[in-house]
Amino acid sequence: MPALGKVLIVDDSKLIHQMYRLVLMRFGGCRIVDAMNGLEALEILAREKDFDLILLDINMPIMNGIQFMEKMRENGMRSHAPIIVISTEGGEEDTVRAMRLGARGYIVKPFKSESLYDLIEKVVGGKSPAAAPEEMHNIS
Template sequence: MNLLLIEDDAIETMKFQRVLTKLQIPHELREAKNGEEALDLLENEPLPDLILLDLNMPRMNGIEFLKRLKEHEQIKFLPTIILTTSENREDLLECYKIGIAGYVIKPLKFEDYEARIKTVLEYWGINELVKA
């Protein structure tokens, strides 16, 4: 799978990479530190199969990124999973209104985080994906 992780926290990025390595899931991972960087990647590089998006980022937060993504005819159907610490119900509802494919809260324990990422990637690994 080709993944795009949009995350500004270097520790969270390393944690995600560690999970991928530990699970031995075949993948190509590209990273962006904010929504602006991610939009640039999506417009200039091969499209990912799945986007994993943090909400709390500088320059362009996750919700702003989602709104821009859904306005773009070529990339609006890319499945986007929110991967966040935010348990704010308003964030959750707003993301689903915009059109996300899932909302995953990052647990504190690494083992729980690993299990959630494994479940997400296994599901999307067998799902029929639409390439824009």
């Protein structure tokens, strides 16, 4: 089980934050920082650098997950923390964009807590990140 020191959760649902916390608790006592949208996440990352993982929702108000990743690139902000994007059914195009912008894995809502746990383990443990579905490779 890989060690997780500090995790940034970016999602506009407080309930989802609680769910991820329950999953992350299984990795031991990591510190969790909450952001309710991409803008808040950018502000946090400007102050704090030492995250081990970012769980990023795509569909959020104010600044969504894709805009967040684009802003990071524009501003030359390099986070060493791998990003796992949380997508929804029908959001394949956005998922592909996120993967191209550097996300290391993705998972589609709704998912079981076990699936998220396994994905975090793979991504943080340095194993092969989840590949985008076949049909996504053709979207430019």
